[in-house]
Amino acid sequence: MPQYFIEGLFANKQGVKKKHKTGVYPTNSIEPYAKSIWANSPKEAIQIATTELNGGEWTEGPRLSQITEERRMRSLGAPEFPGLTQHLPKSRKR
Numbered sequence: 001m002p003q004y005f006i007e008g009l010f011a012n013k014q015g016v017k018k019k020h021k022t023g024v025y026p027t028n029s030i031e032p033y034a035k036s037i038w039a040n041s042p043k044e045a046i047q048i049a050t051t052e053l054n055g056g057e058w059t060e061g062p063r064l065s066q067i068t069e070e071r072r073m074r075s076l077g078a079p080e081f082p083g084l085t086q087h088l089p090k091s092r093k094r
Contacts, residue, residue, distance in 0.1 A: 004045040008061015
C-alpha cells in the first residue's frame, strides 16, 4: 500500500452552515489540512481525507502527491534553518 501526502484548505462544519446562510465562508472557519494517508489508490486517499473533515468542505485542494513537502523543498534548494541540516558522521579512523 503506497503512502500519499494530502494537503489543502477546508471549512469546518460550522463554516459550512454559515455559508449556506450567507453564501460566503467565514475566514475564521477555514483551516489547513496536511496529512499522510496509506491507501490503495489516489482516489481512495482523497476519499479518506474527505471523510476525516467531519462535515467540512474543501475550499482549496486537496492536492495529492507521493513526495513529502520536506523532500520537495530540499530538491528546489530552498534555504534551511541553521542547525537543521543533515550532516554525515565523521569517520573515526586514525
